Amino acid sequence: MTLESAVQAILEMGKAEASQILEEARAERERALSQVRTEAAAALAETEKAAREEAERRRVQGLARAELESRKIVLAAQREALDRVYEGALARLSRLEENAEFLRTLLAANESEWRSGGKVYCNARDEPVVRKTVGSAFAGTIDCAGGVIIESGDGTRRVDLRYETILRDVWDDAVREVAEALWPSKR
Numbered sequence: 475m476t477l478e479s480a481v482q483a484i485l486e487m488g489k490a491e492a493s494q495i496l497e498e499a500r501a502e503r504e505r506a507l508s509q510v511r512t513e514a515a516a517a518l519a520e521t522e523k524a525a526r527e528e529a530e531r532r533r534v535q536g537l538a539r540a541e542l543e544s545r546k547i548v549l550a551a552q553r554e555a556l557d558r559v560y561e562g563a564l565a566r567l568s569r570l571e572e573n574a575e576f577l578r579t580l581l582a583a584n585e586s587e588w589r590s591g592g593k594v595y596c597n598a599r600d601e602p603v604v605r606k607t608v609g610s611a612f613a614g615t616i617d618c619a620g621g622v623i624i625e626s627g628d629g630t631r632r633v634d635l636r637y638e639t640i641l642r643d644v645w646d647d648a649v650r651e652v653a654e655a656l657w658p659s660k661r
Contacts, residue, residue, distance in 0.1 A: 552657060559652065560645060567637040568619035574603045577622065580635050581607050584624050591627025596620075 570576060577600055581588070588594050593613035596604040597620060604622060605612045616623060621636040645652075 552653065555656065556649065556653065559656070560641070563645075564619050564638060564641055567641060570620070573600065573620060577603050577620075578607055580622060581624075584633055584635065587624045587626055587631070587633055593625040593627075595623045595625070 577596070581594070581604070588608055588611040592611055594604060594608045594611050595613050595616045597618050598615045600620060600622075601612070601615055613625070616636075618636040619638055621638075621640065623636060624633040625631070
């Protein structure tokens with residue numbers, strides 16, 4: 475073998491080796507790119523999933539906030555309506571046709587309180603009826619829708635029989651029933 479053929483053989487071997495190295499490098503590059511693409515696709519899918527979950531969480535929170543706000547508005551409107559019903563009931567109580575009879579019944583039921591030196595108070599409109607019933611036990615007028623306040627002779631006890639007080643006691647016991655009558659539950 476001549477020098478020239480030896481150089482040629484070495485060059486061809488070098489080219490073949492370089493081609494093989496380039497092919498291996500290309501294959502390695504493709505494997506690395508494929509791995510990076512797979513990891514990027516997985517990361518993108520995970521990011522998209524997390525974004526969808528966050529969007530859903532925010533949507534649910536927004537709906538919950540809106541529902542809570544809506545309930546607050548409804549409850550405020552219901553409270554306002556109940557207040558109007560209460561005020562209407564109190565106004566009707568103050569205009570009862572049976573007012574004089576009712577006052578006499580209240581005074582008779584509590585006669586022991588005012589007969590023994592007690593004092594009776596009522597509104598100005600009811601003064602004639604109360605004064606006629608209790609006589610000298612009448613002590614004056616007060617600002618109320620109706621009814622009476624009876625104070626014991628020694629001043630240690632007060633029996634509050636004003637329509638406002640009676641209605642408030644009944645109202646506190648019956649407000650749920652009133653609300654259910656106005657807004658039946660959706661059971």
